[in-house]
Every structure is written in C-alpha cells, then in structure tokens.
Amino acid sequence: MWYNILSYVIISVSGLKPERFVNICARRNIKLWGIKRIDKDTIVMCVSSTDFRKRIRPVAFKARCKVRILEKKGLIIKLYRYRKRKVLAASFAVGIMLTMLLCSMLWSIRIEGATPIEEMRTRLVLSSMGIRPGVFMHNIDNSELADTLMDNQPGIAWVGVRKRGIVLEITLAKRQEYNDKGTVPDDVHCDVVAKKDAVVSKIVPEQGTALVTIDTTVTKGQKLIAGWVVQMDEEGKEHKRPVHARGIVKGIVWHSVEIPIETQHERIVATGKEKTLTTINFFGINIGLPGKKNPYDSYSSVTFEQYLTLPSGKEMPMGIVKTKIMETRKETVILSYEEALEATRLRAMELIDNMIPDDADILETFFEIRKTEEGVFLYMACECEENIGVEVAVGD
Known part of the structure; x- marks a missing residue:
C-alpha cells in the first residue's frame, strides 16, 4: 500500500537465468513483489522506483540479464503527469487540507455510564463550555473538562474523558453512597450518626450501644448508636465486639x-410578539441567513438544534439551528x-x-x-x- 502511495515500476527481466536476478536482489535486501514467469527466459516483477534507480543496474550486470520498464505506477507518478494543470493541483491540495481540517474537529460526543438526567446535565455543561460538534479537538482540555463535570455532577465518583479520533468519549462512574434510610450491607461494621442538628426525642437501639439519651442536643455527624456491644469473657473481662449498628432515632428539628x-415588585411578562431566526451550523460556526435579525430589545429565547444524522445514528456537525425569540417587558405590580x-x-x-x-x-x-x-x-x-x-x- 505504501508503494502505491509513493511510486513503483513494473519491470521485465530477461536472460539465460533470470532467477539469478531474483536471488541477488534477495541477498541485497531489494524488495520485489508480484513476480510472474512469462516464459523460460523472462520474468515480470515490481520494484520501488528508488531501488530501480539506485540498485537494479549492478544486479542486472552481475546476473547478465536485460531489464526493461513495462509500466510506472503510484500516486506520485500520476501527479507528475498532471504537473502542468495548476487548477487540478490546487484543488487536490485544498482537498487534502480540508480533509485534515475535518479530521481535527469534534464530530460526535459519546456519554457512557449515565442516566438520562445525568446525560442531559452533562450535555448542558459541555454546551456552556462551548464544547459541541465542530470545535477543534486540540482546544479540549481533558483534565479541565473532567474536573468541571465532577463539580457539576452530584453523586459522581469519577469522570473519564478520552479523545478517540473525531469522537469525544465521556465515562461517568457513580459514587457508592448510603441513603438516609441506611443501606449499608449487613456484614459491614457501621455506626448510626445524626444527619442534622436536633434534640433527641426517641432512641431505640436494635443492635449496638446507645450513646445518647432523650432530650440530648446533638449536632450533625455526632455518633448516636455505636457499632459495638459489650461482652464478658470467661475471666469476667469486658470486650467490645463490632456489630452492624441499627435502630430508630428521632429528634426535634426546627426549620425557619x-x-x-x-x-x-416587578415581573417580566411576554407581549405576545415573537419571531423565529434560522441559522445554519457548519462545524460549530453559525451562519445567519440574510435579513434575519432580532428586532426586540428585551426578550427571552428558546433554541432548537437539528443536526444531520448518519444511518448509524451518529450526528454530523452540520445542521439547522432555530431560535424562537419572544418579546418581553417589565411590569410593576x-x-x-x-x-x-x-x-x-x-x-x-x-x-x-x-x-x-x-x-x-x-x-x-x-x-x-x-x-x-x-x-x-x-x-x-x-x-x-x-x-x-x-x-x-x-x-x-
């Protein structure tokens, strides 16, 4: 494949013993391929243009064979034939640069390990950071993006960000938490603690040792039922055995x-006037249509984005963005x-x-x-x- 991109030649080797030519090339590490015998004295094969120019003549002389070029192949050879067609050469160069430009842009965002709400929240954070299909991949800082998503995603223990070609992969790992009702596994040593400031009104330890009594003022995080019980050994000594603490603890709490x-007071109300602006999004760049401007000084807006979708379901960074603008005014009540x-x-x-x-x-x-x-x-x-x-x- 590499020689197809560069250049190579198809040659015919004729002589009394053309196989000597092949053996000498093998000893001198000259790569040959596509070897075919035409008749007793002629063999056809392929060799790179560089080896043909610099190394084939001494081999042909030593093998006492005659070498003739049948055809020149390769992309460079084809381009050389069109060297005088400047428009074609310029179009080819522009095509290569455009391909490189498109390959350096973000085309798709893939989010794994997230619930629908977490995925929606993640996409909102990405949108607020300006990360959407069409931006350059090198402008995305993986560490900064992961830290920002961690700060805006409650209950997430780890965020992984990975660039794979034109796709940005984001993986969310949930934090293992125990809820207020207590879902610590039964085989785990645990305590019962206060989740807020209160005055204890009822405490019934089902397992463990109560550390507070009724009418005791407790603060958030204070231990209420310890995860151990006292046992006596054969010698009469006390020992604390760890257990899974559980029980009912109620308290008086004040909210104010x-x-x-x-x-x-002032409130913002809609006047009933509205207008829809349509723009074309091409690789993250919004191109407004002529004659479409926002005529209102005070307004609220709702944006709808619709991108082209491949048969596989992936969105392309090209589409239509419609913004519904509704005029508003302040009203004093x-x-x-x-x-x-x-x-x-x-x-x-x-x-x-x-x-x-x-x-x-x-x-x-x-x-x-x-x-x-x-x-x-x-x-x-x-x-x-x-x-x-x-x-x-x-x-x-």
Missing part, C-alpha cells in the same frame, strides 16, 4: 425562613398590605415545605412579623419530629 413583605402579606405567607410555607422530609411529623408552626430598619419581614418557624439517624460505615 424570613422573607421581606413587599407591596411592590402594586399590592395592598393584606395581599402582600398573604403572598409572602404562601412563599414562606412553600419554602418550609421543601425543607421538611415527607415522613416528618409537624408539631407546631408559627408566624411573626418583624419590623427592622431594612423593612418589614415575615418570620415563619416550624417544629418537627424527624428521623435523624443514618447508618455510616466505620472508616468512611
């Missing part, structure tokens, strides 16, 4: 928010004090509700209006009884 009561108070109360209840676990029992809720130099605020607090214990493997 403070929100300003505002009778006047003035509320009465009662309306503002009710709206603030609803916001506070929504925020508190997001803080309280589903299995918690609400014991007491109260509101308070606080007036300060900075304004009037609504303070809301909620007292709940929650499960505060979580199993944590010893050594984590």
Whole structure:
C-alpha cells in the first residue's frame, strides 16, 4: 500500500537465468513483489522506483540479464503527469487540507455510564463550555473538562474523558453512597450518626450501644448508636465486639425562613410578539441567513438544534439551528398590605415545605412579623419530629 502511495515500476527481466536476478536482489535486501514467469527466459516483477534507480543496474550486470520498464505506477507518478494543470493541483491540495481540517474537529460526543438526567446535565455543561460538534479537538482540555463535570455532577465518583479520533468519549462512574434510610450491607461494621442538628426525642437501639439519651442536643455527624456491644469473657473481662449498628432515632428539628413583605415588585411578562431566526451550523460556526435579525430589545429565547444524522445514528456537525425569540417587558405590580402579606405567607410555607422530609411529623408552626430598619419581614418557624439517624460505615 505504501508503494502505491509513493511510486513503483513494473519491470521485465530477461536472460539465460533470470532467477539469478531474483536471488541477488534477495541477498541485497531489494524488495520485489508480484513476480510472474512469462516464459523460460523472462520474468515480470515490481520494484520501488528508488531501488530501480539506485540498485537494479549492478544486479542486472552481475546476473547478465536485460531489464526493461513495462509500466510506472503510484500516486506520485500520476501527479507528475498532471504537473502542468495548476487548477487540478490546487484543488487536490485544498482537498487534502480540508480533509485534515475535518479530521481535527469534534464530530460526535459519546456519554457512557449515565442516566438520562445525568446525560442531559452533562450535555448542558459541555454546551456552556462551548464544547459541541465542530470545535477543534486540540482546544479540549481533558483534565479541565473532567474536573468541571465532577463539580457539576452530584453523586459522581469519577469522570473519564478520552479523545478517540473525531469522537469525544465521556465515562461517568457513580459514587457508592448510603441513603438516609441506611443501606449499608449487613456484614459491614457501621455506626448510626445524626444527619442534622436536633434534640433527641426517641432512641431505640436494635443492635449496638446507645450513646445518647432523650432530650440530648446533638449536632450533625455526632455518633448516636455505636457499632459495638459489650461482652464478658470467661475471666469476667469486658470486650467490645463490632456489630452492624441499627435502630430508630428521632429528634426535634426546627426549620425557619424570613422573607421581606413587599407591596411592590416587578415581573417580566411576554407581549405576545415573537419571531423565529434560522441559522445554519457548519462545524460549530453559525451562519445567519440574510435579513434575519432580532428586532426586540428585551426578550427571552428558546433554541432548537437539528443536526444531520448518519444511518448509524451518529450526528454530523452540520445542521439547522432555530431560535424562537419572544418579546418581553417589565411590569410593576402594586399590592395592598393584606395581599402582600398573604403572598409572602404562601412563599414562606412553600419554602418550609421543601425543607421538611415527607415522613416528618409537624408539631407546631408559627408566624411573626418583624419590623427592622431594612423593612418589614415575615418570620415563619416550624417544629418537627424527624428521623435523624443514618447508618455510616466505620472508616468512611
């Protein structure tokens, strides 16, 4: 194949013993191929142009054979024939440069080991970093990209980034975590610790040793049930045997928010006017169509990208980008004090509700209006009884 790209010649060797010519070439490491015997005194074969010019004549003289060129082959030979056709040569050079340019660009992004939500989050991070089909591969820093994805992917223990030709491969490995209900394997030595600050209201150790009592104030991470039990040996000495700690631990937890009561606020509303702009994306470069401009000063937009897809399902870095632009304006809304108070109360209840676990029992809720130099605020607090214990493997 290499000689097809460079050049070689097809020669005929004739003489009383043409096989001597082949043997001498073999001893002198001259590569021959495609050897065919035509008759008793003639053999046809291929040899590289370099060997033919520099090394074949002494061999032919020693073997007492006559060598004749039948045909010249190779890409260089063909290009030499068209050396006077400058337009063709320029087109060929442009084609080679364009091929090299396309091979240095990103064509496809492959994400492995991710759930649909994690894949969507990963693609959003890539888009925010400007990494999309059409960018140059050498502009992508694997280490920086892996660190950024780690920072934006909760629950991921490791991110692998690999460039393979025109494809960027990203592999996500999930972190092994134990949830709040305790999913530490039964054969693992673990403790029960507090997952938040609270006052213990109930503790029932099913296995292990309780370290706190009711009405004890505990902080997040404090050990509640130790993963060991005391046993007596035959000599009457106490020994601690490690176990998988488990049990029920509930505590009183307070959740609170403070929100300003505002009778006047601004909101952004749509005017109903909209326009769609279409651009052509060619290897990461957006080419706008003539006459298509954004006529609005204040607007919101939604972008839809549609790329050409190969039969194998891979996207090519060429497609159409449609951006739907909707005009917006600021609107000032003035509320009465009662309306503002009710709206603030609803916001506070929504925020508190997001803080309280589903299995918690609400014991007491109260509101308070606080007036300060900075304004009037609504303070809301909620007292709940929650499960505060979580199993944590010893050594984590």
